[in-house]
Amino acid sequence: MRDDRRPRLPLLDAARGHLRVTAHWAMWFPFLIPFVMLEGYVRWKLGVGRFALPILTGFLVGWQAAVLGAYRAIVFHPRYDTAYRDWLAQTPWTAAKPLPRGPIHLVWPDGLVVVVLILIGLLTPDVEPMRIVSIYLLAYCAATVSLTLATLTFVPAYLAFFCMGFMARFWSLPWVCGALGLVSYLVVYWGIRSSLKSFPWSQGTENGPLSEAVALALGGAKKDKLGWPYERLLVQPARAFDERKLVTHSFIVCLLLGWWISCLAAHAADPVDFLDGMRGFGYMIAFFGSLFRLAAYVSGYAPPISLAGRITARRLLVPGYDAAFLVFPLMFLAPETVVKVGEALGVSPMVYAPIIPPLVLFIALATPPGLRQWRLTGRHRMVAAISAQDKNYVKVG
Amino acid sequence: MDPPMIELRGVTQHYGVRPVLRSVNLEIQRGELVVILGPNGMGKSTLLGVMAGVLSPQHGTVHVDGMPRKGSTDEEMAIRKSCVFLPDQPWLPAEMTGREFLLAVGRLYDVDDERLMAHADQLLDLFDLAEQGESPIRGYSAGQKKKVAVCSALIADAPILLLDEPFSGGLDPAGLLALKKLFQHHARRKELTIVMTSPVPELVEEIATRIIIIQNGAILADGSLDDLQRLTACRGTLGAVLERLIYPETNRKLAEYFQDFPR
Numbered sequence: 001m002r003d004d005r006r007p008r009l010p011l012l013d014a015a016r017g018h019l020r021v022t023a024h025w026a027m028w029f030p031f032l033i034p035f036v037m038l039e040g041y042v043r044w045k046l047g048v049g050r051f052a053l054p055i056l057t058g059f060l061v062g063w064q065a066a067v068l069g070a071y072r073a074i075v076f077h078p079r080y081d082t083a084y085r086d087w088l089a090q091t092p093w094t095a096a097k098p099l100p101r102g103p104i105h106l107v108w109p110d111g112l113v114v115v116v117l118i119l120i121g122l123l124t125p126d127v128e129p130m131r132i133v134s135i136y137l138l139a140y141c142a143a144t145v146s147l148t149l150a151t152l153t154f155v156p157a158y159l160a161f162f163c164m165g166f167m168a169r170f171w172s173l174p175w176v177c178g179a180l181g182l183v184s185y186l187v188v189y190w191g192i193r194s195s196l197k198s199f200p201w202s203q204g205t206e207n208g209p210l211s212e213a214v215a216l217a218l219g220g221a222k223k224d225k226l227g228w229p230y231e232r233l234l235v236q237p238a239r240a241f242d243e244r245k246l247v248t249h250s251f252i253v254c255l256l257l258g259w260w261i262s263c264l265a266a267h268a269a270d271p272v273d274f275l276d277g278m279r280g281f282g283y284m285i286a287f288f289g290s291l292f293r294l295a296a297y298v299s300g301y302a303p304p305i306s307l308a309g310r311i312t313a314r315r316l317l318v319p320g321y322d323a324a325f326l327v328f329p330l331m332f333l334a335p336e337t338v339v340k341v342g343e344a345l346g347v348s349p350m351v352y353a354p355i356i357p358p359l360v361l362f363i364a365l366a367t368p369p370g371l372r373q374w375r376l377t378g379r380h381r382m383v384a385a386i387s388a389q390d391k392n393y394v395k396v397g
Numbered sequence: 398m399d400p401p402m403i404e405l406r407g408v409t410q411h412y413g414v415r416p417v418l419r420s421v422n423l424e425i426q427r428g429e430l431v432v433i434l435g436p437n438g439m440g441k442s443t444l445l446g447v448m449a450g451v452l453s454p455q456h457g458t459v460h461v462d463g464m465p466r467k468g469s470t471d472e473e474m475a476i477r478k479s480c481v482f483l484p485d486q487p488w489l490p491a492e493m494t495g496r497e498f499l500l501a502v503g504r505l506y507d508v509d510d511e512r513l514m515a516h517a518d519q520l521l522d523l524f525d526l527a528e529q530g531e532s533p534i535r536g537y538s539a540g541q542k543k544k545v546a547v548c549s550a551l552i553a554d555a556p557i558l559l560l561d562e563p564f565s566g567g568l569d570p571a572g573l574l575a576l577k578k579l580f581q582h583h584a585r586r587k588e589l590t591i592v593m594t595s596p597v598p599e600l601v602e603e604i605a606t607r608i609i610i611i612q613n614g615a616i617l618a619d620g621s622l623d624d625l626q627r628l629t630a631c632r633g634t635l636g637a638v639l640e641r642l643i644y645p646e647t648n649r650k651l652a653e654y655f656q657d658f659p660r
Contacts, residue, residue, distance in 0.1 A: 229451065235505065305412065309414055392491055393489065397567075
């Protein structure tokens with residue numbers, strides 16, 4: 001039975017409420033168990049400094065800081081949890097009110113979590129306390145920025161990504177890096193407020209928000225999974241920008257990627273190794289970019305005419321369809337082209353290598369036609385692209 | 398004079414080596430109920446697919462309500478919202494109930510929510526799906542699936558309906574009757590432009606305001622039943638007219654076949 005005479009401790013109650021959102025207690029076990037085992041083994045058997053394991057325990061502390069920072073950003077964010085977001089959209093909640101599940105910005109008990117990590121880190125000789133703060137903030141900011149971007153709140157997200165680049169640049173100076181982490185957090189906080197003000201965010205199709213009656217009638221049905229032909233004809237990617245916006249955003253994203261690479265380049269020792277790394281990174285982007293474009297552009301959008309038909313009709317090229325595939329050779333030619341141009345100009349690899357990955361990414365993202373343009377105006381043949389084994393759909397007739 | 402709702406100019410469509418449509422020219426006006434008839438594999442569904450924008454013809458142009466198909470993203474989206482295309486074998490979401498599906502399709506076509514809720518109930522009731530409409534489509538019979546698919550085309554309240562064999566797929570007599578009356582009403586009173594294909598002339602004879610007969614990818618005849626009767630000098634049913642127009646070989650072969658049987 002509840003004891004009403006028990007004295008109320010508002011601060012403790014508030015702390016309990018906040019601690020609930022900072023880190024679930026179960027998250028400490030996968031960290032603490034290996035940490036205690038490793039530290040204990042080193043201290044009791046070998047003595048501190050006689051074995052390389054302290055580096056590993058330092059890594060564990062850093063890893064835990066990153067996990068807790070990302071967890072803090074993601075788990076209570078309505079953009080991450082679809083059911084929470086849909087429920088929230090049906091309530092009278094506004095950005096002026098606290099989020100029902102808990103705040104997504106940092107609160108003072110988050111500082112307790114970081115202090116605990118710093119105290120644990122002090123047990124290992126190589127861990128700099130400010131480094132733990134930086135890692136926590138970097139992970140939190142990176143996860144929050146990605147969710148802010150997903151709510152189409154671009155300016156603060158891009159600016160935060162830019163500030164975080166400075167953290168990478170001054171990583172070797174822990175106090176400077178920590179201070180830059182705080183600056184980044186302030187920008188991220190601005191992004192959180194801006195994105196919450198624009199709630200409810202797009203539902204994934206071109207429809208606006210549902211009226212209460214239709215929302216109730218539709219229940220939990222997936223409103224954009226309507227089979228053939230409705231899904232193919234009318235459910236268009238809501239986040240597909242028009243061509244000009246697509247190019248602008250792609251350009252900014254690629255500039256930021258280049259900025260980050262140049263920040264990381266400050267820590268690179270060998271220019272040749274760095275160039276090889278960037279070239280490999282460029283090819284990796286080209287590979288995954290090709291897979292993504294193939295999946296997005298080809299599935300459900302078949303060629304308008306077969307190869308035999310092209311030959312017979314003497315139309316080997318169908319520009320309205322084939323243009324979508326020009327991007328593949330461009331992506332794979334870009335890394336070597338940058339290297340050749342850089343070498344011809346006699347520039348250091350440290351200057352031109354950071355250009356390679358952003359350039360390949362830019363080609364992957366911005367080469368026309370954009371996804372929306374392709375789906376609406378491409379000269380393709382739309383097909384159901386639903387397997388008979390797919391349990392989500394039934395065929396009529 | 399208003400521009401035609403659907404206009405095809407010199408449309409040629411290949412899938413492979415053989416052209417399925419050969420330089421087809423066609424104009425369809427608002428409020429017409431057009432039925433495309435013809436033997437299997439002669440291009441009926443392809444012609445409808447070209448109008449619906451799911452196919453891209455190798456030659457020629459398609460205009461819908463004065464706008465070119467696949468001209469620009471905005472125009473294409475406007476066209477897609479103004480016409481409903483129902484293929485002969487659509488795929489429906491298995492886990493949605495019939496009612497949910499209709500509501501979701503109506504939302505795609507920006508139907509007003511109040512009208513949408515009321516119309517969904519009316520359609521489900523009209524096609525005897527009021528009770529079944531509350532359970533997942535997965536459990537429907539073939540005919541019930543077809544009814545829900547047809548209802549989805551009707552709930553969109555779009556000015557153009559492009560329907561590939563709407564009367565096939567196991568519809569019961571009550572469903573066939575309801576559908577025929579609905580199409581007739583919508584074309585006459587609501588001035589909807591309805592284009593459909595059908596392999597069975599008897600089903601569409603009484604409702605079609607215009608009949609297009611297609612053979613080997615080209616338009617063989619185009620007009621009202623009276624026009625086709627004059628063309629073939631046959632005062633019989635649409636079936637009889639079709640026999641004269643596109644099945645003379647079948648009649649000759651049948652005569653030869655029966656001659657071989659002893660009396």
